Amino acid sequence: MRTGTATQRAExxxxxxxxxxxxxxxxxxxTMSPEQIPSAWFNVAPHLSAPLQPPLHPATREPVGPDxxxxxxxxxxxxxxxxxxxxxxxxxxxxxxxRLWRPTPLVRAVRLERELDTPARIYFKDESVSPAGxxxxxxxVAQAYYNQAEGIARLTTETGAGQWGTALSFACxxxxxxxxxxxxxxxxxxxxxxxxxxQTWGGAVVPSPVDDPGHPGxxxxxxxxxxxxxxxxxxxxxxLGSVLNHxxxxxxxxxxxxxxxxxMAGERLPDVVIAPCGGGxxxxxxxFPFVPEEGVRLLAVEPTSxxxxxxxxxxYDFGDVAGLTPLLPMYTLGHDFVPPPIHAGGLRxxxxxxxxxxxxxxxxxxxxxxxxxxxxxxxxxxxxxxxKLPAPEAAHAVxxxxxxxxxxxxxxxEKVILFNYSGHGxxxxxxxxxxxxxxLPDE
Amino acid sequence: MRTGTATQRAExxxxxxxxxxxxxxxxxxxTMSPEQIPSAWFNVAPHLSAPLQPPLHPATREPVGPDxxxxxxxxxxxxxxxxxxxxxxxxxxxxxxxRLWRPTPLVRAVRLERELDTPARIYFKDESVSPAGxxxxxxxVAQAYYNQAEGIARLTTETGAGQWGTALSFACxxxxxxxxxxxxxxxxxxxxxxxxxxQTWGGAVVPSPVDDPGHPGxxxxxxxxxxxxxxxxxxxxxxLGSVLNHxxxxxxxxxxxxxxxxxMAGERLPDVVIAPCGGGxxxxxxxFPFVPEEGVRLLAVEPTSxxxxxxxxxxYDFGDVAGLTPLLPMYTLGHDFVPPPIHAGGLRxxxxxxxxxxxxxxxxxxxxxxxxxxxxxxxxxxxxxxxKLPAPEAAHAVxxxxxxxxxxxxxxxEKVILFNYSGHGxxxxxxxxxxxxxxLPDE
Numbered sequence: 071m072r073t074g075t076a077t078q079r080a081e082x083x084x085x086x087x088x089x090x091x092x093x094x095x096x097x098x099x100x101t102m103s104p105e106q107i108p109s110a111w112f113n114v115a116p117h118l119s120a121p122l123q124p125p126l127h128p129a130t131r132e133p134v135g136p137d138x139x140x141x142x143x144x145x146x147x148x149x150x151x152x153x154x155x156x157x158x159x160x161x162x163x164x165x166x167x168x169r170l171w172r173p174t175p176l177v178r179a180v181r182l183e184r185e186l187d188t189p190a191r192i193y194f195k196d197e198s199v200s201p202a203g204x205x206x207x208x209x210x211v212a213q214a215y216y217n218q219a220e221g222i223a224r225l226t227t228e229t230g231a232g233q234w235g236t237a238l239s240f241a242c243x244x245x246x247x248x249x250x251x252x253x254x255x256x257x258x259x260x261x262x263x264x265x266x267x268x269q270t271w272g273g274a275v276v277p278s279p280v281d282d283p284g285h286p287g288x289x290x291x292x293x294x295x296x297x298x299x300x301x302x303x304x305x306x307x308x309x310l311g312s313v314l315n316h317x318x319x320x321x322x323x324x325x326x327x328x329x330x331x332x333x334m335a336g337e338r339l340p341d342v343v344i345a346p347c348g349g350g351x352x353x354x355x356x357x358f359p360f361v362p363e364e365g366v367r368l369l370a371v372e373p374t375s376x377x378x379x380x381x382x383x384x385x386y387d388f389g390d391v392a393g394l395t396p397l398l399p400m401y402t403l404g405h406d407f408v409p410p411p412i413h414a415g416g417l418r419x420x421x422x423x424x425x426x427x428x429x430x431x432x433x434x435x436x437x438x439x440x441x442x443x444x445x446x447x448x449x450x451x452x453x454x455x456x457x458k459l460p461a462p463e464a465a466h467a468v469x470x471x472x473x474x475x476x477x478x479x480x481x482x483x484e485k486v487i488l489f490n491y492s493g494h495g496x497x498x499x500x501x502x503x504x505x506x507x508x509x510l511p512d513e
Numbered sequence: 514m515r516t517g518t519a520t521q522r523a524e525x526x527x528x529x530x531x532x533x534x535x536x537x538x539x540x541x542x543x544t545m546s547p548e549q550i551p552s553a554w555f556n557v558a559p560h561l562s563a564p565l566q567p568p569l570h571p572a573t574r575e576p577v578g579p580d581x582x583x584x585x586x587x588x589x590x591x592x593x594x595x596x597x598x599x600x601x602x603x604x605x606x607x608x609x610x611x612r613l614w615r616p617t618p619l620v621r622a623v624r625l626e627r628e629l630d631t632p633a634r635i636y637f638k639d640e641s642v643s644p645a646g647x648x649x650x651x652x653x654v655a656q657a658y659y660n661q662a663e664g665i666a667r668l669t670t671e672t673g674a675g676q677w678g679t680a681l682s683f684a685c686x687x688x689x690x691x692x693x694x695x696x697x698x699x700x701x702x703x704x705x706x707x708x709x710x711x712q713t714w715g716g717a718v719v720p721s722p723v724d725d726p727g728h729p730g731x732x733x734x735x736x737x738x739x740x741x742x743x744x745x746x747x748x749x750x751x752x753l754g755s756v757l758n759h760x761x762x763x764x765x766x767x768x769x770x771x772x773x774x775x776x777m778a779g780e781r782l783p784d785v786v787i788a789p790c791g792g793g794x795x796x797x798x799x800x801f802p803f804v805p806e807e808g809v810r811l812l813a814v815e816p817t818s819x820x821x822x823x824x825x826x827x828x829y830d831f832g833d834v835a836g837l838t839p840l841l842p843m844y845t846l847g848h849d850f851v852p853p854p855i856h857a858g859g860l861r862x863x864x865x866x867x868x869x870x871x872x873x874x875x876x877x878x879x880x881x882x883x884x885x886x887x888x889x890x891x892x893x894x895x896x897x898x899x900x901k902l903p904a905p906e907a908a909h910a911v912x913x914x915x916x917x918x919x920x921x922x923x924x925x926x927e928k929v930i931l932f933n934y935s936g937h938g939x940x941x942x943x944x945x946x947x948x949x950x951x952x953l954p955d956e
Contacts, residue, residue, distance in 0.1 A: 099547050099612060104540050169542060170620070170900055177613070181687075199642055201900035203939065243897045244624075263942040270896055270945050453713055454686045457613055457644035496646065496939045499706040502713050 098178040100331040104169035110157040112322040114358035114425060115315070119432050122315075122424055125396035126386060134396045141301045142308040144220040147213065150316040158319065160212070161219075167211045167244050171200045172323065176331035177491075181455040183475065190478035192471055193335070194491040195328045195356060196458075202267075204461065204493030205352045206237030206311055209320035213309045214241035224248040224306040226299040228278065228292030231257055231415025232264025233461075233493060234311030239273030252278035252295040255287035257415060263497055288408050289419055290391035297394045312349025313389060313398070313423050321355025328488060329359055337486050342367040342474055345490035346466040347379060347437070348416045350423030352492040358425075361434065368435040369474075370426065371466040373445075375513045376409035378402065378422050379430050379437035387421055400427040410513055412442055413501035414462035416493075440469050443512045446505040448472045449495070461493040462501050541621040543774040547612035553600040555765040557801040557868060558758070562875050565758075565867055568839035569829060577839045584744045585751040587663040590656065593759040601762065603655070604662075610654045610687050614643045615766065619774035620934075624898040626918065633921035635914055636778070637934040638771045638799060639901075645710075647904065647936030648795045649680030649754055652763035656752045657684035667691040667749040669742040671721065671735030674700055674858025675707025676904075676936060677754030682716030695721035695738040698730035700858060706940055731851050732862055733834035740837045755792025756832060756841070756866050764798025771931060772802055780929050785810040785917055788933035789909040790822060790880070791859045793866030795935040801868075804877065811878040812917075813869065814909040816888075818956045819852035821845065821865050822873050822880035830864055843870040853956055855885055856944035857905035859936075883912050886955045889948040891915045892938075904936040905944050 115122065124133035136148045143151075150158060160168075179192040197205040217225060225247055229235030235251040242249040251273050258265060258277040265275050278292040279285050293310075300308035310317060325343075332340065343360050345353035347370040360366045370379055382401040389395035391405060402421040403409075409418045422430075429435040442462075449465035451472065452458070460468055467489040478485040495502065504510045558565065567576035579591045586594075593601060603611075622635040640648035660668060668690055672678030678694040685692040694716050701708060701720040711718050721735040722728050736753075743751035753760060768786075775783065786803050788796035790813040800811045813822055825844040832838035834848060845864040846852075852861045865873075872878040885905075892908035894915065895901070903911055910932040921928040938945065947953045 097547050097612065099614075101544050101546060103544060104542050167900075169540065171542075201902070240900050244900065262946065263939075266942040266946040266949065267902065267939075269949055270893065270902060270942075271900075272897055450713065454715055457610075457683050457687065457714075459644070459710065459713060496706075496710075497942075499709040499713075499940075503705065503709040506709065506712055 098180050100176045100334045102173040102327065102330065104172070107165060107169055107172050108160070108323050108326040109165065110159050111319045112326055112359045113153055113155055113158055113319060114354070114361050116154050116156055117361050118425070118428060122428060123399040125398050128388065128393055128396060131397070142297065144216045144222065144307065146216040146220070147316045150319055151314060161215060164212050164215050168208065168323070173327045174199050176328055176335065178335065179456050182452055185451065185455045186472065186475050186479065188475040188479040189482060190475040190485040190487050191337070192475055192487045193332065193340070194489050195324055196491050197324060197352065198458070198491055198494035201240050202233065202237040203496065204233045204237065205321060205324060205355060206234050207240055208323055208355065209311065209317045209351065210237040210241035211244065212320045214238070214245045214247055217307050218245040218247055222247070222305065222307045224250070224303070225309045226250045226252070226296040226306060227309045227311065228252045228289060228296045230254045230289045230292070230418060232261055232268070233416055235273060235275065236264060236267045236271070238309055238311070239268040239271035242273065243271045249273040250299060251275045252280070252292040254278060254289060254292050255285060256411060261497070288391060290405055293390035294392035294394055297390065312351040312419070313421070315425060317351050318354030318358065318423055318425060321351050322358050324352070324355035324490065325357060325359035328356060332488065339363055339366055340486045340488040342369055342485070343488045344369045344371060344467050344470045344474070346417060346463045346492060347372050347422065347426065348419050348463065350426035352490050354423060354426060356488070356490040357435070361429070368429065369470060370430065370435055370437040371470045372437060372439050373412055373414055373417050373466065374439045374441045375412050376403070376418050377439045378420065380439045384427060384431050389421065398424050400424050401430065410511070412513065413498060414466060416463040417466065438470060440466060441512050442510050443505070445469045446502070446510060458491070459495045460491060461495040461498055464490070464492045467492070541623050543619045543777045545616040545770065545773065547615070550608055550612055550615050551603070551766050551769040552608065553602050554762045555769055555802045556596055556598055556601055556762060557797070557804050559597050559599055560804050561868070561871060565871060566842040568841050571831065571836055571839060574840070585740065587659045587665065587750065589659040589663070590759045593762055594757060604658060607655050607658050611651065611766070616770045617642050619771055619778065621778065622899050625895055628894065628898045629915065629918050629922065631918040631922040632925060633918040633928040633930055634780070635918055635930045636775065636783070637932050638767055639934050640767060640795065641901070641934055641937035644683050645676065645680040646939065647676045647680065648764060648767060648798060648933070649677050650683055651766055651798065652754070652760045652794065653680040653684035654687065655763045657681070657688045657690055660750050661688040661690055665690070665748065665750045667693065667746070668752045669693045669695070669739040669749060670752045670754065671695045671732060671739045673697045673732045673735070673861060675704055675711070676859055678716060678718065679707060679710045679714070681752055681754070682711040682714035685716065686714045692716040693742060694718045695723070695735040697721060697732060697735050698728060699854060704940070731834060733848055736833035737835035737837055740833065755794040755862070756864070758868060760794050761797030761801065761866055761868060764794050765801050767795070767798040767933065768800060768802035771799060775931065782806055782809055783929045783931040785812055785928070786931045787812045787814060787910050787913045787917070789860060789906045789935060790815050790865065790869065791862050791906065793869035795933050797866060797869060799931070799933040800878070804872070811872070812913060813873065813878055813880040814913045815880060815882050816855055816857055816860050816909065817882040817884045818855050819846070819861050820882045821863065823882045827870060827874050832864065841867050843867050844873065853954070855956065856941060857909060859906040860909065881913055883909060884955050885953050886948070888912045889945070889953060901934070902938045903934060904938040904941055907933070907935045910935070
């Protein structure tokens with residue numbers, strides 16, 4: 071491509087060796103400039119086949135109103151919870167922080183495709199590049215912003231494996247908010263690194279349940295602790311990392327960017343969009359902007375040990391163990407269900423987002439469940455092919471994507487698969503160690 | 514910015530909410546498309562004020578020739594080691610893998626600037642976004658490629674904290690090479706997660722020294738183990754993660770991209786370029802493309818506990834403990850020097866790259882040393898301001914950048930500071946725990 075002597079070249083090119091002239095396999099990763107971040111969230115509510123059933127007050131069982139929620143959330147978020155607007159503008163202060171890592175890349179997993187010898191084209195949206203290593207900061211930043219804007223000085227929250235607590239610690243540091251994290255005691259003791267990450271960003275962390283030091287804890291119990299703390303102080307609100315409508319709304323930047331990037335990659339629409347499902351926030355984030363496209367299949371992936379969508383019942387249930395939260399219409403295993411301690415801690419929740427539940431009930435979204443070893447088998451295959459090491463939660467989506475690609479191989483179909491790579495597994499290497507040593511319980 | 518009803522907007526905009534219209538602080542992160550990756554490495558050798566002194570054979574003390582190195586390295590890398598070409602093309606197969614994460618972002622640390630109340634503009638090049646979480650894969654991929662191209666089936670290497678072993682495991686997985694990693698025994702036992710990461714990518718890992726199970730090990734001893742293994746087998750070569758000319762050459766993509774991105778940010782040239790220095794590879798990578806620009810200061814940052822550039826002598830010395838490697842002309846503390854077990858494991862090397870050493874000796878590059886607690890103090894400030902958690906090695910550059918910015922505050926100078934954010938600290942949270950608990954030895 072170049073001519074002339076080396077010296078002439080150096081003078082002429084003046085430190086610009088030019089763009090890749092020996093491109094062997096073509097571009098397989100699509101980035102966008104921080105200026106191209108979506109400036110509005112996509113509200114899926116007006117696109118549902120019927121309005122959602124309202125949340126009910128835990129005591130009266132009457133629909134809750136804004137005043138019932140005001141001790142916990144700022145009015146802006148309460149408004150988003152019930153909004154029927156199609157688009158909701160993202161405040162500039164929020165965009166400015168999201169731009170530290172967004173838009174995230176869309177990647178085509180060509181090495182994995184080759185390994186599987188599939189005619190399918192597999193794309194993943196890489197949410198692992200955020201400061202906290204997952205999609206969670208997308209909503210943490212927005213929640214911290216609205217709370218600070220309404221004069222709140224302190225937030226409380228719960229965290230299981232630690233992803234959400236890490237993300238909210240990061241976000242609170244950006245808006246000078248104090249943060250109290252109630253961490254499931256078993257994780258507090260087993261995952262000291264997550265605790266340190268939260269402390270490094272300035273969050274205070276205590277094990278939960280606070281009143282029973284002998285109890286290993288659960289997400290539902292930690293929510294009870296955090297809510298009790300928040301309702302007791304006027305300067306304090308509560309923040310939830312999944313399940314609620316406004317949380318899933320904030321995650322729709324994932325799917326909006328992915329639509330743009332698929333176009334850049336020359337695809338019209340994906341045939342199937344796949345994401346892991348705990349409470350439903352990363353799943354909602356990537357799938358909601360595709361809900362209006364009837365030809366696009368939407369697929370939730372959950373662990374067989376906590377099979378809310380595949381085995382749960384659709385009913386009103388509490389979000390927490392103590393019954394302090396409103397009753398939500400959702401698929402649930404019962405609010406006192408305690409799943410086994412699988413490594414995908416973010417998928418160990420007894421219920422699901424009301425919107426996700428409605429989409430599954432109405433047949434717009436499918437769900438599938440996998441046991442741990444099948445999930446890690448696919449994660450290993452992905453890691454060696456693509457170089458990225460998925461969090462156990464994200465590995466559930468990898469498993470389903472691999473199975474979709476293998477099905478396409480049977481039928482010869484050039485299927486376009488999109489999945490959400492919701493987080494990296496660099497703080498979950500203990501799980502890989504267990505898998506490599508063959509001591510992962512197959513549940 | 515938008516007009517019409519929500520429905521009209523949705524129809525009109527068709528899932529394109531448009532680009533950020535409520536930009537509060539402006540763009541502070543510059544990305545480039547994978548197509549804009551540099552297609553050639555920048556060779557600094559022809560830009561040095563005098564040719565480098567040659568490496569000497571450990572037995573004869575005569576200059577080594579290509580044949581002496583052939584049992585360890587492929588001919589392509591031996592050629593790069595002594596090349597005087599200004600530019601060396603990057604093979605397409607290497608570019609294709611680098612494009613999985615390159616070009617990496619250039620970020621302006623506006624929040625840190627505000628915190629410091631400095632007129633300086635602080636930019637960092639974010640090498641933490643690679644699969645292995647540091648700059649190391651830039652050369653690991655190239656080395657794996659050239660070895661495979663010359664028919665080699667297996668590589669050996671050493672690793673201290675584990676960053677290099679992780680990167681080479683990733684790279685070998687891409688080219689179907691077997692890898693044997695000799696890991697400093699103290700790290701092997703204290704950092705099980707790093708070991709698991711290597712195994713997940715397929716690398717085999719054993720503690721070093723192999724012949725003395727009671728010894729905690731050192732980088733120099735692990736190099737001896739890896740070299741001994743490689744010279745004993747015809748199908749096996751050795752790979753080094755720093756120090757050698759070809760390794761630093763491969764890292765120059767960092768500085769080449771940074772130059773382009775600084776221009777995108779509206780800067781002509783930086784006033785100072787800063788990077789941590791262990792063997793010198795991330796330092797060389799970001800600084801070499803600025804060597805010909807006389808007005809640009811270049812600054813190496815090292816730990817006071819392993820002060821090669823600030824306290825060492827310039828002399829020929831071995832790269833390893835056993836004296837198996839060629840003698841290199843460099844700043845050294847003596848090849849039997851064992852630094853204390855500081856958390857910045859990647860900076861615990863008794864010597865430095867010959868090129869870095871020559872630049873410092875000739876006054877083209879400066880060097881400064883910091884004790885651990887000063888380094889972590891700056892790391893905490895950076896983390897809470899910018900949201901990213903630096904590896905202890907990268908935190909050395911953060912410390913120096915903060916000090917340069919504070920000096921600019923004194924003088925009122927609008928200085929442009931560029932530093933290399935060489936890796937994230939998500940597998941180093943134990944170090945942060947020690948710092949937060951006040952139990953970090955101040956050495």
